[in-house]
Amino acid sequence: MEDVISKQVSTDAAAGRARRGTNQSGMRDHNERLVLSLVRQHGSLAKSDIARITGLSAQTVSVIMRELEEDGLLLRQAPQRGRIGQPSIPMALAPGGAFFIGLKIGRRSAELVLIDFLGNVRAMLQHSYRYPAPREAIGFVAEGLAKLRGALTPEEDKRIAGLGVAVPFELWSWADAAGAPRAVMEEWRDCDIRTEIQSLCDFPVYLQNDATSACGAEMVFGKTGDLSDFVYFYIGAFAGGGVVLNGRLHGGPTGNAGALGSMPVPGENGRPTQLIDVASIAVLEKMLAARGAETAHLWTSPEDWGDVGPELDIWLGRAAEALAYAIVSATAVIDFQAAVIDGWMPVAVRHRLVEAVGKAIEGIDAEGLRLPKVREGTVGIHARALGAASLPLSERFLIGAAPVSGSA
Template sequence: MSIRVSERSGTGGSRLTLHHGTNQSGMRDHNERVVLSLLRQHGSLAKTAIARMTGLSAQTSSIIMRMLEADELLSREEPLRGRIGQPLIPMSLNPEGAFFFGLKIGRRSADLVLIDFIGRIRSMLHMPYDYPTPEPIFSFAATGLTQMMEALTPKQRERVAGIGIAAPFELWKWADTVGAPQAVMDEWRDCDIRARVAALCSFPVYLQNDMTAACGAELVFGQTKDINDFVYFYIGSFIGGGIVINGGLYAGRSGNAGALGSMPVPGPDGTARQLIDIASITALERDVTELGRDPSPLWASPEDWGEMGVELDAWIERAGKAIAQAVIASSSVVDFEAAIIDGWMPSSVRARIVDAVRRHVETFDLEGIQLPAIFEGTVGIHARALGAASLPLSDRYLLGQKLFRKGS
């Protein structure tokens, strides 16, 4: 996507006109989003760099950045000296500019996180459980929101811009898989999650599928600045994923695009299975339990699973092969630049899975398919909670898709 900006002078001063299909009232908002999105991608930029990347004049980019600075969304950095002429003054996002809550409702635990404008976690609460039930989770959210809001200054409270919720859609269908009584899980069937959370706060509430939200976290906070199209796999209790096309999160008609866990792949015995049955952590849990060992570190210690032996090796091999098949199948539909793999696991395990995927993709017939680059995700175990918090951030302050690549 490209934009053209023209400037008109008159009694009202400089005015921006965007030839972007937006109406006149939304033009200033769009221009501010352009600047904020560029600063999020690049970290800090001077107004001359903003002007060069957008095609705006230095004067116009300066006006926009002054408005954002006046709103306390930007901060001035130390001047860059040693050049001819006036020193350049880089601008960056002000961490105190806005705050966002994220609520992750998982199949084995819930998390409530508060992040600042640059995506830094300010506080986080965690609640483990055997399976999710509505009332304890909403009680956890109510208590946590009160506790976190009270820890903020009055000015910071005024700058809370929303809460995002990341939750599996149709939770009641997962009773057998999570080992929960169907009657208990049926409580989710008529539960309006967004409305229940909205009753706890006075700011906007957003809801997204948990795996799509995790993909959004990689897009907003991860190291994907140079990648416009990627397929994303998140290995949690169950594996799922998301899709980014043209630099924007693609949720699809029902919000469930990128339901990669449902993708059919050959199982170890050659029969058709779903990816979720092979590459999910619950599959590893089952193997560990059958060997008479304690699987609790898989859920309680995502950064350190302790000593695991052949069962972990075997699961990584099976998961790597199945994900490799899913990467190839996905790439036959969309010409992705990259496949990104992350999950609720130690970074060393994630690295081994990525290595296994890279190794296995080379064993398949790739004729007619341009294989994407295969990378580790960079957000890690909190991707779903951070993805939830990214929903209000993206909606209020960022572009729907990237207009610029890093280095452009």
Template sequence: MLEKAGAAQAAPGAVLETSGGANQVRVRAYNERLVMSLVRRHAGLSKADIARRSGLSAQTVTVIMRALEGEGLLIRGTPVRGRVGQPSVPMRLNPDAVFSFGLKIGRRSADLVLMDFVGRIRMQVHRTYPYPMPGFLLAFIAEGIAEIEARLTPEERGRIAGIGIAAPFELWSWAEEVGAPQSDMNQWHGVDLQAEIEARVAYPVFLQNDATSACAAELVFGVGPHYPDFIYFFIGSFIGGGVVLNSALFSGRTGTAGAVGSLPVQRRDGKTVQLLKIASIFVLENLLREHGINPETLWYSAEDWVDFGEPLEIWIQDTAAALAQAIVASASVIDFSAAVIDGGFPAWVRERVVVATRAAVKQLDLQGVVLPEIVEGAVGSQARSVGGASLPLFSRYLLDQNVLFKELA
């Protein structure tokens, strides 16, 4: 899970090595990851449940869980009394055992979050800007980490696994759409963001495309367990997305599978354009300006939008019409069980977009198409940050979803 177009770099001292043959240390490390991953996926399991689902012996599971509990990675839940015998004690991930930083770099704002071991955001630092520049962002990362670290105890700081960055690739490509001088955006050429951040922080650094990170967060912490195959749309400054097949991210031959923003759709006037030219927040930004409304409030907080009235409704209807076309086209190629829609906006906006998309789909020619269920994402506006913060956790402690869905049960 969580591959980059390329691959995310392994953290120093990662629990599981992937090179070479098998040995006892590697096998135990793998089994420890398997146990923690199963516990995470099911929000708590007893030793008997883990043995049944993993195929490991009861003795092996007991030894592993005792060790993980001793290290503080697992904690005991409330005993569950059955009809016969001793009560079953579910084990859960300890939320305070491990923390990780997640950085979302957007076209108008950046968010740095501290996430715990079960995916809850504990702290956050937010910045807005007219457009992203390397110098500003590198300074923000260093300052933001220092700000959050200052609010942690030394023991808590010692439990930080790393920092995961969710950023658009080829930032220089969107100068016109974000109203930035091309000369400024060209500064991104040749910037190795991962290396630059590694030089400034004391943690392992991982890098992933922002939309892919959001899709991964939805797979792990959102509706993923309910839908083995889904097409994912995240509406940010520019719409992006991802593809999930057999409960795992599918990145494709070149790592660009799920680049839904490039899908061709028709506008109201019948002209064919890319999906991102309609179903992106920068389009709403321009629409607000045309109606004499200051769009800056879009970027202050994704959860605090106001109802902009007519221009917002126009944008929602246009976005829904374009999304409907994209969903039908996608369903014609792969029999997805769901189309998941989320974005950098409040839940009430997401609900309106989803309702409008369901209505727009009914206006299309659906002969021969089995429509997926069109559903709201469950992670919300922080999906990119959460996906980024997941990278260090999966590198050091957990297994990817492909392994989890090979359970025996």
């Protein structure tokens, strides 16, 4: 699929930039995106604040904000009095200004989510399976889109700005690890999933690696504070990640930057292996299955795994050590402010994992490096689906959007 993805890099998106438009189907210009990004970051801002931060003239800011208000993207807030002169009027994002749909196709489940302009989840659908099959995934999307759009008013439906797809690149290569029939997984090699889904809807469809999308969710919706450079790990069926540099999701020329699952880490007997072979939840699943324990709840009940047993402690210890080495290795290349860890797991398990990673790092020789702070992600189990929904949001309305594959 990687070859297919590289060919999809957006001819149409470039055309979209040229035809700005005044509604949600058009690309906003740079200054409008800058204003929307600042308002999203700060919650609300007055015209004078935006002029001061951006260096744009007060007149330019006034014109931009008036147009954004007329387009239904900004809302006036209560005037702020107490200063000399006219009271300032902060402007905030309008929740119903635009809507976005995100699709996550994972190795054990698919999710479809509808969010508003603030990132609030309006609806979510989930479908679990033993392994992903193209036809089954597309059928889930077709059915799910009808349900999500059917719950919106006609005016709201017109404001759907796009659909993002988060899917593991080269999904067919994980047949053995996913325990799936090789013939079914091979179908992904020739499946142009973005085009298939584009045929189901009348708004643009974007495509991104699933772990990179989760990283994007942390950047757009998470509580990252003033972090502008961080390495991100998402622990799902398989471990992956992403990189944020200068406040921008960095995908690299092929979209594989931050492919942290492939990072070499110490394995058994000191032999090198990949992070994905140690820190993935699929590894915990195999450990449980080896003693005949039930494993379905790992995928169907990520909020509460219940009493997993001693295998969880063993897995956490090994995963933490592997993640610690991955963080130190990444820091030797880029001076990250933080290492963020999130995943398809209960909050309590994530907390234990992050604590264990912090302790494991202390035992690694990192002389010459300034190690980043290890912290928990703030988006949680649905980060990949929300990250998918953030693709059209970032591409059309924000500054610092990562390159994504095509739109129509």
